[in-house]
Amino acid sequence: MTAYLEIEGEASVAFRQGFRACQEGDPQNTNPYLEEAGESSQRREWDFGWHHAHDQNINFDFVRRQVAMPPEWSQAPIKPWEAVYNREASAFVSHEYWSDTGSVNVFRVVGTMHQQYQGKTWLQFLLGGKRMQHNLQRLMDNPDYYLHPVIRQPKIDFYTVDGLDYYVGSDGNHRTCLARFFLDQEGKSQLHEVTVHHHHLDQAFLHVYHALQASIREHQVAKVI
Template sequence: MSEPERLKYFDLQAPPPFAETILKPWPEKEFREFEPYIIEEQRHGSASVNVFRVVGTQLPDYAGKSWFDLLMNGRRMMANLPLFQDNPGYYLETGGKEPYMHYRSIDGGDVYIGDEGNHRTCIARFFFFTQGLTTLHGITLDDYRIDWAFKELCDELRDLTERLRVPIRLTAVNRKLVNRQDAADWRLDSFTLTAKVIDTRRHETYELDKDGLCRLLDEMRKPWWQKVLSGRKLPISA
């Protein structure tokens, strides 16, 4: 199908300004690095999203491509466009989308297409552009909240132990589910974080919360003549 024929579905004579915007890849590598520090996971099964805030996708096939390329060459676009033509109200309804449309975000920031919805998000963008709309309802959104302060403490501890060559190793960050709130189409899981720290000289293991990490780092930052690390136990609580 030609470019004019595709654009005709939306009564467009030319591609809109966003058409050549490139879809970013979901930052999977960075997400795996941040994942141990997630303190809240929220799944909203009947959420709303501004389709013009969707910046990318976790599907490698379309990451790095433009929205217009997805419209022209998406694998299932030829199936989805006639469905849109027959029932444009699907994109305007507030009820849950069937099949579901899935999105992901970190700390409520940029939104990425998740497991499902690449072609329909693209269609919604072009359609909403012509209608003066922005918000798609009834989608599923997963949002992850990161404890960046805890991560910074762990990164600093790893850096200091390496530079100072002290017999301390941070070997893992552990998450413990402490609360779950749920209702229809919604769930919020809350976690506490601890760092597993080993004193390799004494063969002792500690589970440190944020306060424990701060106390340990305060001790390690002291001038060498004030340090007690080599002479007695770590100044922390297990």
Template sequence: MANPNLSFPFVQKHLKTPPDWSQKPLLAWSDAYPADCRSFLTEHYEAFDASVNVFNVVGTLCKLFQNKTWLDLLQDGSKIATNLDELQRNPDYYLNLVSRVPAMQFYTTDGLSFYVGHDGNHRTCLAKFFLFDQSKSHLHSVAVEHFLVNWPFYAIYKQLKELIAVEQLPYELTAASQRIGCNDGVGWRVVLFQPSLTLLYLNSSKTITLNYDQAQAKLAEFQALTNASTTPKPSLWKRLFRRCQTIRIKASAIYFALAVFSALPLLTGALTKEVFFLGSIVYITLLAKAIWTWIKEAD
């Protein structure tokens, strides 16, 4: 079956000389706004009658169109032909303030890069090409949702989460964002949130709540503990050699005492079996004690 989109001169022209931006793949909204970062939302701003620079629309919520280019969508989009018929009948739809049913939705996390929401992928595609031809940039009367995230707090959460998992620390970490207020007016609304972390001590079932500064301090504490525990321990021989230097005075005193004791029979001329036996016992005992102390202190 022939592709109906290719019958339109509008499509043929742009396929023949495609703009550079039309060949960039559409990014995924889930990459810009991951599910686990929603617990770090601080503001959710909605504008129901806004304007968007269509050339700042870089991606979409719809998985079907992600990683495809705007040119792909113009050529193969299932609703392009229908919307092109509407464009030819009413070009003002893309130029003026008009009611859009269904609404065209755009999401953003920074106010600069926008993603098509639940509806409007095909119309956004046509708007980009049509407004490009008209040397215009903005599409009006659209809905915009701005999700403001505390990204530094989110980054600390990810580091803590990874550290707990890798080091098998006895904690469980969760995040939540509590609604703390709301402001609204004609055509807009902003909901305010306060993100926080909850750290559960698995050994005692104790829980503590952490704000950004406290989470940052806890991360530094955990990193210090894990760094200390992972510092490589010197080998036994190195520890023995190092310890030998610190106990040299002790060893010298012991050896001196042994030498004096061993010399007593010679000095007194009383080299008897009893003295020799007793001296041997003392000598062996002191020597064994010296060696044992040496090893224990080195360990």
């Protein structure tokens, strides 16, 4: 099935041209910017649009609606877990706890441990996630999975250091992305029966440590601890 979609909003002209060219059956080598010297931004945007349309995910009505009218948050990049929890930060964990029957506001999920998805926007992930098509079909077959507390196999696990912002762990990246778009559409926010890991950091102590490091570097008193 080929779906024709008007791409408006913040998408560049070259992106829209590439997107529509793919939908109309034109191969990638018909990029009109190929003749330009070097790697032009228009050439990259055209290719980006073509690949977006090429992805079979666009054949789902649900996805076409998101692309036609993307939520404002869908343009936010997916952040790396390592930015808030790394080897240095782990030394300042004051306590930890977890629950396998937790609830999370999916709009407070800001990132992931999975390096392949870090840096993508939520909309890019919806369009290009490697297992998104399978999960989209499951959403179409059973939307109640995202609306009610159910046993989730495989699990969906989230990690946090402050109880405010959450990051997807080893399982649940595609389903979390779908939950954001679907629950936004339904006017809901909570995903229930998920696993939550809370590594509580002593932020005050960590702040003092960073200030001390900066002072040492500034005054060249000694090597950084």
